[in-house]
Amino acid sequence: MSSFPDVRPRRLRRSAAIRRLVEENRVAPAELVLPMFVKEGLTEPRPIASMPGVVQHSRESLRKAAAEAVHAGIGGIMLFGVPERKDETGSGGIDPDGILNVAIRDVVAEVGDGTVVMSDVCLDEFTSHGHCGLIAPDGTVDNDATLAAYAEMAVAQADAGAHLLGPSGMMDGQVGVIRRALDAAGHTDAGILAYAVKYASAFYGPFREAVESTLQGDRRTYQQDPANLRDSLREVRLDVAEGADLVMVKPGLPYLDVIAAVRDEVDVPVAAYQISGEYSMVEAAAANGWIDRERAILETLTSIRRAGAQIILTYWAVEAARLLRERY
Structure with a gap:
């Protein structure tokens, strides 16, 4: 007779080899996307103090880093532009010679179809x-006037060569307006990665340093309330109906339940953005010796993958790709 207990789940945990064999969820480098910042006028990379290891790139360093990312085997790059001058209408985001559109052309020229080049369709950086x-005039954000600007911005980015456009401003109707504008301009093959679920989160702080944000007030009238889930699913359904090719949840770790619910709701690929605050918390804790940094990186990414995100935007994309290759 066998001794109690009869069932011993620990048998499948007894070695690293067995654990790898029965692992239920696994992150692949090709599922990772690297967000990158390019600053107009820089001649060399500029460190971002609140995001150790992340920089504002010059055009030259961006091209080099993009090539390194492709070599690392990650799935894509998401580009954000930081202009030298900003104005009330964010005209630099629409200008074909604005820093973001120039950067898109630079990266596409450098890597071609070696990775998926994505770009942020939003005016906040500009x-x-x-x-x-x-x-x-009353000081509120004008939804419909903004849609017209997004349409121009998306076409300019597609003209520059972006493969996926990422409308992130949370304006009502933004996906449909951008889809129609892209099609009318002949960019029927340009895809839309919709920031369908974007919460008014406290975790965006370091990103605002990265893009040198001049935000006055907050974004709670258009980004979503962290308390709500049904509202998020409604947004997702609307974006898919308007033509979104992929949908994204942002942030990642505080909203794992939302990622899971979105995955169950739609039949398009689901992405999640592991945002700046999530990154900086781990880096700060690791710098203080409070956690194992590399294990924390992989654990957080695995949790987002387990929740249902097929694609993960993360500032650790290139490093995580290396760690995953070493692990498997």
């Missing part, structure tokens, strides 16, 4: 007031 849209 407006003097820091909001994601145009400001109405």
Whole structure:
């Protein structure tokens, strides 16, 4: 007779080899996307103090880093531009010679179809007031006027060669307006990665340093309430109906339940953005010796994958790809 207990789940945990064999969820380098910042006028990379290891790139360093990312085997790059001058309407985001559109051309020229080049369709990096849209006379963000600007911005980015456009401003109707504008301009093959679920989160702080945000007030009238889930699923359904090719949840770790619910709701690929605050918390704790940094990186990514995100935007994309190759 066998001794109690009869069932011993620990048999499948007894060695690293067995654990790898029965692992239920596994992150692949090709599922990771690296967000990258390019700053107009820089001649060398500039460190971002609140995001150790992340920089504002010059055009030259961006091209080099993009090539390194492709060599690492990651799935894509998401580009954000930081202009030298901002104005009320964010005109630098629409200008074909603005820093983001120039950077898209640079990266596409460097890597071609070696990775998926994505770009942020939002005005916040380019407006003097820091909001994601145009400001109405009463001081509110004008949804419909902003849609027209997004349409122009998306076409300019597609003209520059972006493969996926990422509308992140949370304006009502943004996906449909951008889809129609892209099609009318002949960019029927350009895809839309919709920031369908984007919460008004406290975890964006370091990102605002990265893009030198001049935000006045907050974004709670257009980004989503962290308390809500049904509202997020409604947004997702609307974006898919308007033509989104992929949908994204942002942030990642505080919203694992939302990622899981979105995965169950749609039949398009689901992405999640592991944002700056999530990154910086781990880096700060590791710098203080409080956690094992590399294990924490892989654990956080695995949790997002387990929740249902097929694609993960993370500032650790290139390093994580190396760690995953070493692990498997």
